[in-house]
Amino acid sequence: MQIAGPGDTPDDPSAVWPKERERVVVGTLEVIAPTDEGDDFVFDPTRVSDGIEVSEDPVLNFRPRAYAISHERRTRRN
Numbered sequence: 001m002q003i004a005g006p007g008d009t010p011d012d013p014s015a016v017w018p019k020e021r022e023r024v025v026v027g028t029l030e031v032i033a034p035t036d037e038g039d040d041f042v043f044d045p046t047r048v049s050d051g052i053e054v055s056e057d058p059v060l061n062f063r064p065r066a067y068a069i070s071h072e073r074r075t076r077r078n
Contacts, residue, residue, distance in 0.1 A: 003023070004021070
């Protein structure tokens with residue numbers, strides 16, 4: 001994760017921040033085995049843990065609906 005500095009705009013996904021901004025590792029994702037759950041889940045970037053807030057990035061506000069539509073199309077039974 002890159003940490004915003006003075007004058008940085010965290011709500012603009014097209015903004016490029018200076019390379020010298022602090023970066024930190026905030027976690028690790030490790031997939032160790034497939035599950036029996038198949039493809040029956042929806043990734044929603046606005047579902048966050050307590051104490052974390054999403055930014056006002058307008059693109060972020062449209063992603064949950066787009067991902068839900070994608071999930072519906074992938075899992076629709078014909």
